[in-house]
Amino acid sequence: MCGIAGMVLRRGRVAEGDLARMAATLAHRGPEDTGHYVSDSFGIAHTRLAIIDLAGGHQPIFDAGKRYALVANGEIYNYVELRAELEALGARPQSHSDSEVALHGWAHWGRDSLKRLHGMYAFALFDHAQRELWLVRDRLGIKPLYYARLPDRLLFASELKALLPALPSTPAIDPAALAQFLQNQASSGRETIFRGIERVLPGEALRIDAELNIEHVQYWRATDVKPRELTHEQAVEEWEPLFAQVMREHMRADVPYGVFLSGGVDSAVLLAQIKRLHSQPVRTYSIGWSDARQTDELDGAQRIAQLLGSEHQPIRLSSQQVFRRLPRCVWAADDLMRDYACLPTLALAEAAGRDLKVVFSGEGGDEAFAGYGRYRPAWIERRFKSMRYPGSGGFRARGELDSSWARRLFQPVLRDALEQHRAPFVRAWAQTPAEWTDLQRRQYVDLTTNLPDDLLVKADRMLMAFSVEGRVPFLDHRVVEFGLSLPDALKVRKDSGKVFLKRWAESFLPADHLWKHKAGFHVPVGEWLRGDFLAALAQKLPRNAAILEWCRPEAVTALLARQAAKHDATREVWSLMQFAIWHRLFVEGGGSRAVPGAEEDPLAWL
Secondary structure (H helix, E strand, C coil): CCEEEEEEECCCCCCCCCCCCCHHHHHCCCCCCEEEEEECCEEEEEECCCCCCCCCCCCCCCCCCCCEEEEEEECCCCCHHHHHHHHHCCCCCCCCCCCHHHHHHHHHHHHHHHHHEEEEEEEEEECCCCCEEEECCCHHHCCCCCCECCCCCEEEEHHHHHHHHCCCCCCCCCCCHHHHHHCCCCCCCCCCCCCEEECCCCEEEEECCCCEEEEECCCCCHHCCCCCCCHHHHHHHHHHHHHHHHHHHHCCCCEEEECCCCHHHHHHHHHHHHHHHHHCCCCEEEEEEECCCCCCHHHHHHHHHHHHEEEEEEEEHHHHHHCCCCCHHHHCCCCEEECCCCHHHHHHHHHHCCCHHHHHCCCHHHHHHHHHHHHHHHHHHHHHHHHHHHCCCCCCCCCCHHHHHHHHHHCCHHHHHHHHCCHHHHHHHHHHCCCCCHHHHHHHHHCHHHHHHHHHHHHHEEECCCCCCCHHHHEEEEEEEEHCCHHHHHHEEECCCCCCHHHHHHHEEEEHHHCCCCCCCCCCHHHHHHHHHHHHHHHHHHHHHHHHHHCCHHHHHHHHHHHHHCCCCCCCCCCCHHHHHHHHHHHHHCCCCCCCCCCCCHHCCC
């Protein structure tokens, strides 16, 4: 796991100092090594967290003829097989790094090499002969990659915060993206919260020439998956060798690894498979509350850890210990998104980072195998919502803000943008093939919106804030293609989702664990936003620069009074507070403010 950055200038030579400053902003992603390369108007930089080939994996990487130079973030899991194939074709790798196979693969197969890669990755490849730069992101968007095209240059980086110091000024906020944050938890698609900074999309490669022209190449689409008619037994026969190979590839590392054990199905399945394929005990981590009033899943995680013989470390934190991580959490994410689970995930990453560089987690299981309750609405609910909220089959129909507050709180430009918050979901729904079922369409919408722009931002940034690499086997593209293709009847029934995975796992995990109602990890946001803290917040928030620009201060004051009296405006208050902290860090501070400590008073960052 690493960080990458760089630039292409229309005229002139890239200054090495500019690359060094961008790379320094990504030091948390790769604290062990740094490197850069400049060829006139092209420059690339890298920060390294060594996972494979600890001694020989320095980047940038070059081929023997020095035509290509590459910097990469992530892992190419099938590097062993690709290396053997490339050596048979005459390639002579200089290291045992997994990233080097991407370089030699490109040299032999060009852009077709992308279809051969298994893994999570974002890389930049410079071609001296063609004087062009390629930016490539993995199929599901597990690894991030952003870029900004200016009249005189193009910049790219693994995180937004690395782009900001290289821009002539802090870019304006995009009202549509801000509206999506407020209503959907995160903005989705190419556009980010900053106008002019865009995402390389999942499964996409960008070609940038010396004149800053950009060609977009989509090398993988989930919509190419064809529905299949299979029995459960036929599906299991195909699934078992497939997932075993996926796990073998994901377990390749030259450092120890662990598992985030949530108490649910997906992480338990991962631990069971690791135990089957790995002879040594694996470290596992789970998080819960020291205050017994809060709901967590420590007991379920402990049970699975004992059953499978892991070296388990339960982490118990007080409510305030978690809440005071909010400023660091907002800094780590930088791409504005609201997911309460970021806070406990950040605490888990801090604990695991003291012991390990790599952890497995269960992201993607619900999307690939239809685990969410929203995938199986009652017929009448689906019919009603599809009529009232057309364009997405009634899926992702309503925003998260109370409609009356949405009308009152915001300035006109943002209020108008809020009306279009469903656009990413409608757009994704329209991309799905006619032969797909309603369930497959719902899976696809989440796979292309909420997953890359919320859940995977959480998984990548919270872990990388403490230099930990997260591996997510359920988001191997072969697993996603398999899960999408299954008949609905194998995935859901009226009272349960993820049916195929649970039935298959009954042979090695307790049935009562697999089929129990998921209690979840309750984050007590409502308890934080009351009492003395809320009173202090009411004094500061209406006068905050972000609130004054985008909101009506008198309405914000009324919102805070409502929260104090009724405690029913938690989501709205939290959203405004988080936006204000983010604004202080990345707009007022231009990304150059000091990094918040592990635990700090959120009020200090308003």
